[in-house]
Amino acid sequence: MREPLRLGIAGLGTVGAGVLILLEEQQELLRQRCGRDLRVTAVSSRNRNKNRGVALPSNVIWCDDARDLAKSSEVDVVIELIGGAEGVARQLVESALDAGKHVVTANKALLALHGSQLAARAEKADRALCYEAAVGGGIPVIKAIREGLAANRFERVYGILNGTCNYILTKMEDTGADFETVLSEAQDLGYAEADPSFDVDGIDTAHKLSILASLAYGAHVDMSAVYIEGIRHVGAMDIQFAREFGYRIKLLGLARRTAHGIEQRVHPCMTPLGSPISEVGGVTNAVVTVGNYAGQSVFEGPGAGAGPTASAVIADIVDIARNQILPPFAAPSSQLEHARASPMELHQGAYYLRLTVLDQPGVMAGITAIMAEHGVSIDSIIQRGRAPGAGVPVVLITHDTEEARMNQVLTRLKGLKQVVETPVRIRIEKV
Numbered sequence: 148m149r150e151p152l153r154l155g156i157a158g159l160g161t162v163g164a165g166v167l168i169l170l171e172e173q174q175e176l177l178r179q180r181c182g183r184d185l186r187v188t189a190v191s192s193r194n195r196n197k198n199r200g201v202a203l204p205s206n207v208i209w210c211d212d213a214r215d216l217a218k219s220s221e222v223d224v225v226i227e228l229i230g231g232a233e234g235v236a237r238q239l240v241e242s243a244l245d246a247g248k249h250v251v252t253a254n255k256a257l258l259a260l261h262g263s264q265l266a267a268r269a270e271k272a273d274r275a276l277c278y279e280a281a282v283g284g285g286i287p288v289i290k291a292i293r294e295g296l297a298a299n300r301f302e303r304v305y306g307i308l309n310g311t312c313n314y315i316l317t318k319m320e321d322t323g324a325d326f327e328t329v330l331s332e333a334q335d336l337g338y339a340e341a342d343p344s345f346d347v348d349g350i351d352t353a354h355k356l357s358i359l360a361s362l363a364y365g366a367h368v369d370m371s372a373v374y375i376e377g378i379r380h381v382g383a384m385d386i387q388f389a390r391e392f393g394y395r396i397k398l399l400g401l402a403r404r405t406a407h408g409i410e411q412r413v414h415p416c417m418t419p420l421g422s423p424i425s426e427v428g429g430v431t432n433a434v435v436t437v438g439n440y441a442g443q444s445v446f447e448g449p450g451a452g453a454g455p456t457a458s459a460v461i462a463d464i465v466d467i468a469r470n471q472i473l474p475p476f477a478a479p480s481s482q483l484e485h486a487r488a489s490p491m492e493l494h495q496g497a498y499y500l501r502l503t504v505l506d507q508p509g510v511m512a513g514i515t516a517i518m519a520e521h522g523v524s525i526d527s528i529i530q531r532g533r534a535p536g537a538g539v540p541v542v543l544i545t546h547d548t549e550e551a552r553m554n555q556v557l558t559r560l561k562g563l564k565q566v567v568e569t570p571v572r573i574r575i576e577k578v
């Protein structure tokens with residue numbers, strides 16, 4: 148039996164405690180699969196006295212400063228489970244790699260903002276930088292793209308990457324309630340943070356998408372290239388209209404290569420009812436890849452939680468224990484492309500538009516004239532309810548057009564005095 152692999156864990160919260168529990172409960176299985184013991188030799192967290200629901204291994208070294216794990220001669224692998232793109236998490240990962248330690252992290256924010264330089268650091272030190280848990284929680288999608296699908300060019304990669312948003316949209320559909328009501332229930336149930344902006348404004352999804360796009364397209368991680376729109380503007384009415392038109396609204400992160408560069412976008416999408424992605428409900432995550440040889444693959448599972456996330460963290464540790472060490476973003480850093488971002492204005496697709504207009508004669512003619520002037524053709528149009536003098540919804544579905552044209556149409560429509568609320572635009576995605 149080879150010598151034990153010595154682990155230093157920073158952060159003993161949901162994921163950190165989950166990792167300790169899994170290591171203890173699956174000890175024998177992991178020993179067999181790795182051919183060596185996985186031994187926790189050091190830990191760090193803010194509060195030494197907190198009950199974490201799991202006993203710390205005997206003789207474990209407690210570090211008041213997590214950065215000491217990088218210096219410890221008792222640690223081979225630093226497992227960063229603190230979170231945040233800056234501060235202690237970043238300092239720990241950088242200093243651990245520079246000190247010749249392998250690093251495992253679940254920190255998508257850190258990778259989205261500093262992934263490229265961290266990968267170069269890891270390769271220079273000939274050490275692993277692994278992050279299976281950073282995207283899709285327990286779903287082994289990093290491995291699938293980097294290894295199982297390595298022979299493919301990807302037509303597109305997209306997914307439901309944030310459980311909180313998917314929970315909110317699912318509940319809005321099930322109950323007919325509006326966004327604010329469901330968000331506050333989700334906060335009470337612990338499915339949404341007190342400050343939900345990272346989730347509902349699409350930032351968390353964008354972090355994960357930028358990582359997937361880098362892996363799939365052999366490019367440096369570029370969070371700044373992601374177009375981001377969250378779900379706050381999706382109304383209960385939009386969810387109902389979507390159903391009438393044969394769609395379900397999902398917050399997707401989508402990446403593909405176009406003639407203009409790599410397109411990365413996060414926004415609510417109308418997805419066709421019956422498509423695999425439209426059927427993914429609640430907090431579940433899913434990733435769909437379309438490879439030129441493998442065709443479509445759908446990966447679905449729990450995107451968060453102590454058990455699933457710990458499972459992904461340990462999978463990385465098992466790779467290191469077996470000496471299976473790959474460049475973090477599949478290709479060596481020196482081979483990664485500094486890809487152009489495909490401008491959102493050039494995006495082509497169909498659109499759903501919901502306008503609230505005064506119920507007056509001639510309003511519809513005015514709207515359709517503006518669309519015609521900008522070359523946007525209408526597939527269907529419905530007006531609901533009659534309320535002379537008051538606002539009523541008008542919903543339009545367009546044929547495929549360019550985003551830039553839709554932007555011009557929206558600016559013109561907002562300027563009409565009969566349009567009494569900000570129009571809602573949701574892109575239709577033929578997934």
Ligand SMILES: NC(=O)c1ccc[n+]([C@@H]2O[C@H](COP(=O)([O-])OP(=O)(O)OC[C@H]3O[C@@H](n4cnc5c(N)ncnc54)[C@H](OP(=O)(O)O)[C@@H]3O)[C@@H](O)[C@H]2O)c1
Binds near residue numbers: 158159191255
């Ligand atoms: N939760 C999930 O389901 C999930 C899923 C995928 C990825 N992730 C990622 O996993 C990471 C951890 O998430 P989490 O949910 O486990 O977070 P969490 O429950 O908030 O735990 C964070 C831990 O970090 C510790 N910590 C904070 N500042 C520290 C410092 N300066 N030095 C040492 N320890 C410090 C905290 O210490 P105390 O406990 O002592 O206060 C806590 O134990 C994040 O990057 C997150 O994005 C989480």
